[in-house]
Structures are given as C-alpha cells and as structure tokens.
Amino acid sequence: MILVQDQLKDQSEVRIDIEDRGYQFGDGVYEVVRIYNGQYFGMDEHLERLERSAKEIHMTLPYPIELLKTRLEKLAEANDINDGHVYLQITRGVAERTHQFPAEPTPFLVAYARKSPRPENKMREGITAITTEDIRWLRCDIKSLNLLGNVLGKQKAMDAKCDESIFIRSNDIVTEGSSTNVYILKDGEIFTHPANNFILNGITRRVVLELAEEAGITVHEKTFNKQELMDADEVIISSTTMEVTPVISIDGKQVGTGVPGKVARTLQEKFNERIDKLQSVKN
Incomplete structure (x- = not known):
C-alpha cells in the first residue's frame, strides 16, 4: 500500500501525470523517515522540516502536519514495517509546462514504506x-x-x-x-x-x-x-x-x-x- 494525497491505495492503482511539476521540474520537496521497532524516529522533526522546505519554495502543504503524521503511521502499519523507512514527497502538482508557478497549484503527495535493515x-x-x-x-x-x-x-x-x-x-x-x-x-x-x-x-x-x-x-x-x-x-x-x-x-x-x-x-x-x-x- 502507498499513500496518495490523504488516502492509502494499492500501488497498481496509482498513475502519475506526465505534467506533474515534480516529474518535469523537480518542483517539490521530500523527506525520508526511519522506522525502528515499528516506531518512527524523529517524525515530528522531519515533518517540521518538510513544512519549512515547502515554505522556502513558496508551496503550502496540502494537509496539516497532524493529519500527515496519522496517515504515515497507518502507512507503516499497512505495510507491516518493523525496521525500515518511509519516503514522502510533495510536488506543486499537475499543470501545463511553463516555468512560472501555476495560478492555482494543487500539491500532490505520495509516500511509500519499505523494509530496510540497519547498515550494521x-x-x-x-x-x-x-x-x-x-x-x-x-x-x-x-x-x-x-x-x-x-x-x-x-x-x-x-x-x-x-x-x-x-x-x-x-x-x-x-x-x-x-x-x-x-x-x-x-x-x-x-x-x-x-x-x-x-x-x-x-x-x-x-x-x-x-x-x-x-x-x-x-x-x-x-x-x-x-x-x-x-x-x-x-x-x-x-x-x-x-x-x-x-x-x-x-x-x-x-x-x-x-x-x-x-x-x-x-x-x-x-x-x-x-x-x-x-x-x-x-x-
């Protein structure tokens, strides 16, 4: 399962538009959060930094941080992650390919969870x-x-x-x-x-x-x-x-x-x- 916007979905159901600004310009921000023993490490700090990064590129997060935190916790549970990480990215969304920001951007959020061992x-x-x-x-x-x-x-x-x-x-x-x-x-x-x-x-x-x-x-x-x-x-x-x-x-x-x-x-x-x-x- 992956997180798309604020909903968990099967990965096979998800398609990324070719005019998403993340794909065409790298116009977006991301975070990687570690999971140990089924628990997120530094989740609050990662999400605060995500919000800061978004603000620095004049983008607003599509959802409140508390909602994101809840959804990410459900994402880890849905994928039965004990030791691993979650990758989360937010782009400025789909728009006609012009360098300037779209007049009415619709930020697009995707996150996935993966099992990964510690680099012992x-x-x-x-x-x-x-x-x-x-x-x-x-x-x-x-x-x-x-x-x-x-x-x-x-x-x-x-x-x-x-x-x-x-x-x-x-x-x-x-x-x-x-x-x-x-x-x-x-x-x-x-x-x-x-x-x-x-x-x-x-x-x-x-x-x-x-x-x-x-x-x-x-x-x-x-x-x-x-x-x-x-x-x-x-x-x-x-x-x-x-x-x-x-x-x-x-x-x-x-x-x-x-x-x-x-x-x-x-x-x-x-x-x-x-x-x-x-x-x-x-x-």
Missing part, C-alpha cells in the same frame, strides 16, 4: 570516501527534489568503489556528503559545517550534536577545509539511513588509525540508546 556492517567496520567539488545550488538547506548534483557525487564515489563523496566548495570548504552530514574530530573536539544554506540540517545531525553534548564532547559548528579533513583524527558521517558511520579512508588515505575511532563508537552507543527508548515507548 558499515557502522561497525567504517566506510571509504572520496572528495569532489560541490557543484550544487546555493539552497542546500531545502530538501528539494533537485538532487542531480548529489546523484553525480554519489555515482562518482561508486565508480571509485567507495561509499560516499564528500563535497568541497570552490573556497576549499568542506560542506557535507552526497547524502550525509560530515564531522571531523581533532584533539578530542568535533567540527561540523554550520547549518546554513550550504548544507541540509539533517535530523540525525541534530541528534548527533545532542549526543555529543551528553557525552561531554565539545562541538564546533564551524567550517573546515580539505586539509583539516584529511588530517582529522576521526571522520564521521550521519544520515537517516546511514545513522552514525565512521569514515576510515578518504581519497585512498587512511583516516586516523584506519579503524573506527572512540568517538564514533561513543556516538553509536548513545544513538542505540535513543532507538532502545522507542522500544520502551512501544511496550
């Missing part, structure tokens, strides 16, 4: 990454459907037999990964790019910063350059699907000792405690 091997063993130029637009804080720059970055990593591309702007500043936020650890302190228009303020990123504070680790939301990235004691990425994952090699160069570090392990343990709380709420 990558979290345990660490991943490899490459660096590449950040060619994306200047509003990366909006979770829009325009992801071609991210797609090209991810494919470049895949072609290099790595897991992630870490983006670097023309001023040599590291921003984030193609689908993740990036952190470096130096002399016991964490550095990560400020949550401005150059990065997406990830929901998992917010949790990571909270967990670091709980662990007594100093966090600086401050820019750092490529050399500082390469010289870091630890490098960590985070996202809804990758959770908290260590990076053990960048551009073929070993990060730190070449194995997941102590801070990464600490954050992972604390993240698992947050997940365990969902189970206790469920019971």
